Amino acid sequence: MRKESQPHPSLENLIEGEDLGFEILHPGGLEITQELANLCNIHAGSFVLDVASGTGETACYLAEKFGARVVGVDGSDLMIERAREKANQKKLDIEFRKGDAHRLPFDDDTFDAVISECTICILDKEKAIGEMRRVVRPDGYVGFHDICWKDRTPQRMKTRLAEIEGEKPETLEGWKVLCENAGLVDVQTIDRSSLIPPWMKETTKNLSLASICKIVRKVIRLWGFSGLTEVWESERIFQSKYTGYGVLVGRKQNG
Ligand SMILES: C[S@@+](CC[C@H](N)C(=O)[O-])C[C@H]1O[C@@H](n2cnc3c(N)ncnc32)[C@H](O)[C@@H]1O
Numbered sequence: 621m622r623k624e625s626q627p628h629p630s631l632e633n634l635i636e637g638e639d640l641g642f643e644i645l646h647p648g649g650l651e652i653t654q655e656l657a658n659l660c661n662i663h664a665g666s667f668v669l670d671v672a673s674g675t676g677e678t679a680c681y682l683a684e685k686f687g688a689r690v691v692g693v694d695g696s697d698l699m700i701e702r703a704r705e706k707a708n709q710k711k712l713d714i715e716f717r718k719g720d721a722h723r724l725p726f727d728d729d730t731f732d733a734v735i736s737e738c739t740i741c742i743l744d745k746e747k748a749i750g751e752m753r754r755v756v757r758p759d760g761y762v763g764f765h766d767i768c769w770k771d772r773t774p775q776r777m778k779t780r781l782a783e784i785e786g787e788k789p790e791t792l793e794g795w796k797v798l799c800e801n802a803g804l805v806d807v808q809t810i811d812r813s814s815l816i817p818p819w820m821k822e823t824t825k826n827l828s829l830a831s832i833c834k835i836v837r838k839v840i841r842l843w844g845f846s847g848l849t850e851v852w853e854s855e856r857i858f859q860s861k862y863t864g865y866g867v868l869v870g871r872k873q874n875g
Pocket of ligand 1: 643644645646671672673674675677693694695696699719721722736737738739742743
């Protein structure tokens with residue numbers, strides 16, 4: 621029987637709960653990060669916040685390749701530790717701060733750009749986008765990429781993903797409306813759904829046998845054999861024709 625104190629048997633919890641060898645936790649790798657950075661007008665000297673910065677891969681990339689001044693915030697001690705280690709190894713001066721995306725520990729109008737990759741769908745979406753908008757300066761950019769439902773996705777699939785993974789994606793249009801409701805203007809959307817199948821394939825291929833054994837042992841220990849079924853079910857949802865991916869970028873209006 622599932623112990624109620626344990627989080628759900630979700631892929632998200634497994635990947636974030638320990639180091640399974642993944643550095644980038646979103647589809648599209650650093651190519652989609654580069655696209656996002658360009659759309660957000662990130663350049664040398666830009667002051668950038670990466671919300672839910674994970675292992676610090678994006679923050680290091682933006683500092684190294686764009687010459688940006690980057691701050692990363694993440695809710696997980698493990699992720700913050702991995703990110704700091706990575707930046708130290710690369711001799712990059714990046715601040716990684718533990719914090720909650722729903723209450724960003726920064727003043728209003730602080731950053732030139734605020735980004736987030738593949739995370740908002742697990743958060744209170746209105747609050748998280750509202751916080752990103754609050755801390756970006758007037759005329760600055762807020763950008764993210766995230767999971768999107770395709771039109772006509774069955775409601776039971778949405779409900780199951782929310783139950784298993786705690787993820788509540790929107791359609792691309794739905795994400796746009798959320799951005800506009802948060803006060804962003806000139807919101808652009810780009811459908812990048814074609815990135816999901818190669819990402820799922822790549823992730824599975826890159827899992828070492830040792831990591832697979834570690835995952836299976838952990839799932840059975842925490843949730844029993846039914847946990848394996850749930851993990852498998854969410855994997856199938858990610859691979860379904862209804863699951864897409866999109867990039868969204870908007871601007872905070874000046875005045
Ligand atoms: C799917 S990973 C994405 C990590 C990174 N953005 C990337 O693309 O590689 C989600 C990240 O969100 C972080 N996270 C989850 N809830 C959070 C919250 N409320 N506030 C800040 N970070 C959070 C997790 O610790 C994890 O690092």
